[in-house]
Amino acid sequence: MTTLIVVLGVVLVLMILYLIFRISTLVSVAKSKKETDVDSSNSTNALLFIVFMILGLGGFFWYSFAHFDSYTLPVASEHGALTDKLFWITMAVTVVAFVIISIIKFVFLYQYQYKEGRKAKFYPDNHYLELAWTIIPAIVLALLIFTGLRAWNDITAPASEDAEVIEVIAQQFAWTARYPGKDNVLGDYHYQKIDAINEFGLDLTDNKTFDDFKSLELHLPKGKEVLLKIRAKDVLHSVFLPHFRVKMDAVPGMPTQFKFIVTKTTEEMREETGNPEFNYELACTEICGQGHFSMKMNVIVHTEEDFAKWKAEQESWLSQNPDYLKNVPAGLRESAMIKAGISAETGMKFTQGDFGTAVGSN
């Protein structure tokens, strides 16, 4: 019933609009006014452009200043401070150009609206003028390019030797992190070795894998260079750490990386923003399927000491999944058990029935 009323209402409104249109057309015919004649609507349109300019530019500046805090994210990385600076420099330069050109354009529209009897100026070209506005933007752009290039080269330069290496692995629709453990080197992996438990695809013939551990949250140290190694298992994803100004795609078959230095711990950020609930987040920014919008990882930034402490507390992946000891070559098992922190008796339990039955009821 309500649908019917809505439909009837819409039809009625449309009919009224049509009637108004017909009447106004007939009136203008009766007045024998030719529509192509430049009439009063010409000056109305010219005036509207001025109104639009004032309201538009006014609204732009008002919102940009009044709501500055709501659209600018606090920055918490070294290179982020730099790219933010570049962003605002570019903003200043372009807004000046934008405002000047806009005002000139709209004022011309108003000033040179049709007037009976006036003849436009025949002005087909002026090489000096054209040269000027080719060269000036070129110079301004060159300056922006060079500052940008320097920043880009620094950001993408190789990471330092002692950087904290952390691997982030993307899959539909979750993130996991792998830390290198005490040896500070991530072990090898191969995608064919991935299964429901060995979700990293750890290659257990490599002794660097034994102490690697897994985390569902991304823990980072403040003030130390972090080298994020990024890979994807299934489709493209993208690591986006908005507060650190970090973004890099995760590509199946092609590991990528991004290095950065965090400048504020989670605690410091909570104080700065006055929000005790504040958390850093990692989001996916490359369309990856149904759950794209919910693919989130929590990020926690510690001081360097706290980070070391947290790291030391973590159990290696192998010690959490001792049944995988059987995949470790016999000659390496002992060192694996030591590195992974597996007690001798647990180790015995899971390797005795090798190639047999003991593996994995639980």
Add this chain to the structure above:
Amino acid sequence: MATTHIHTHTDVHHDDHEHEHHEGNFWTNYIFSQDHKVIAKQFLITGIFWALFGGTLSVIFRLQLGFPEMSLEWMRPLLGGWITPEGKIDPEFYLALVTMHGTIMVFFVLTAGLSGTFSNFLIPLQIGARDMASGFMNMLSYWFFFLSSVIMLSSFFIETGPASGGWTVYPPLSALPQAMHGSGLGMTLWLVAMALFIVSTLLGGINYITTIINMRTRGMSFTRMPLTIWAFFFTAIIGLLSFPVLFAAALLLIFDRSFGTSFFLSDIYIGGEALANVGGSPILFQHLFWFLGHPEVYIVLLPALGITSEIIATNSRKPIFGYKAMIGSMLFIAILSFIVWAHHMFVTGMNPFLGSIFMLLTLIIAVPSAVKIFNYVTTLWKGNIRFTSGMLFSIGLVSFFLTGGITGIFLGNSAIDIQLHDTYFVVAHFHLVMGSASFFGMLAGIYHWYPKMFGRMMNEKLGYVHFWITFVGVYMVFFPMHYIGIAGFPRRYYSFTNFEFASGFTDLNALVSIAAILTLSAQFIFLFNFFYSMFRGRPAPANPWNSTTLEWTTPRNPGHGNWPGEIPAVYRWPYDYSKPGAKEDFIPQTVPYSETPESNLPHENELIKLESSNGNAIVVEGDKH
């Protein structure tokens, strides 16, 4: 000599015309017509259908983004199972909407609808030709497009839904049916439809280029061509060089999907199994895609800029400022458009050194774009501006081109792009500079050439209302997105409730959605005007805008062959508006210098000798009586 050569050409066409003048039946006149004007209208009507369709898709997903709490139960009769039991849009269908909105708008509306309509309609009329070089290929071009449209549309009616991996269809997502439903049959249909679309574009493009090079009338040298024709010419060349690359990418993707090859796939573990594919590279697809994808931006934009140049000059009653600079900047843009594609890929894992090269090249392209804007503004200076509907939309284009172009300077800078990539800042940027600007170019063209297309005038008042609602509406939709983007909101998100950093801006998102609904509604004013005027509009005078170009020398409803008698010859460039000393404020291209001694510039007086020596003046005398 060149002049005599051209002369013989026209004679040949004259004979053609006598031969072609036969009455066809309904099918040959309106359906399988080879007349460029009818084909243009076919492209136009199909383009309008797709624009409404694509616009409606965007309003549906804007409802989800602007009013996430709203129950969309009322859309169930239309969308069925794509509305979840809770009355929300299915998240996967949301992605399908986004994907199809992009595909339809970029390819079917702004490539086929814009280039297809105006290249077809204006090239023969403005260069003085009876028809396209090959009317048959031209007809095929439309019907391939039609077939492609039918296939693309059909993907909405299959169970797994249309393609939904984004309009860029990056593999592996688009290659693996187990990754999402839309990558199944929907993606196959997408690829087939795009392959046919490319065939259509190439058939059209070859025709446009051939016609412009070979079939210009007497006196229509390259430097006397209107900027519209220059724009269509460059557009066709860009399309001809870049679309085959997309074709290759689509073909390889089909192989990967159906025949087990590994061009784009490697090291994939999905759905509990490790796939056998190794050695492929998803980045390769991105290179191939954007090798078309970036020139595509200019395929969409250049015709709109050409149309605007023409309309702004006509309605400012001034020559376009810097005619040669305009051609030069279009040429420069056309060349550069091929070597900037990887700026879409700064953070995809591409070698950072490549990133710096592409950043350099990308920012260079801002220079010719800036020149174009300055030239438009200078054209307005000291003009005598008439705000026709076409003029209003052209001004709107310049405004969008400026606003959207400026944000390109941010995104082209790879260091700044790290944060802005794939956020709403990008969405705002390309919707303004390419989407809305080109869309306004298309509307401007329709308003301006409607009298020539249908022999009647559109209602100007309705045109004004349409313009102001759409102009303000578009800004209200896309300007707030800059803020949302600077705040880091990622695009293609079904909802923003999962992230703290992206939890704000419910107000702006609601505003954007309301503006989008308003803007779409305003298009019905245009539709009414368009169809009503076709039958009830005021009959158009021969040259309603007092324009100089050749199409306005045809009869009110030009038949097949365009000019009833001989094709008029051309004696001057197309922008002799408000020439000092001239009686009227415009001198058509068909008026020889010998008839306008009062307004000739010194070097033009010397051209008079050339006019009479090959007998052109006599022809003009004949026309006058």
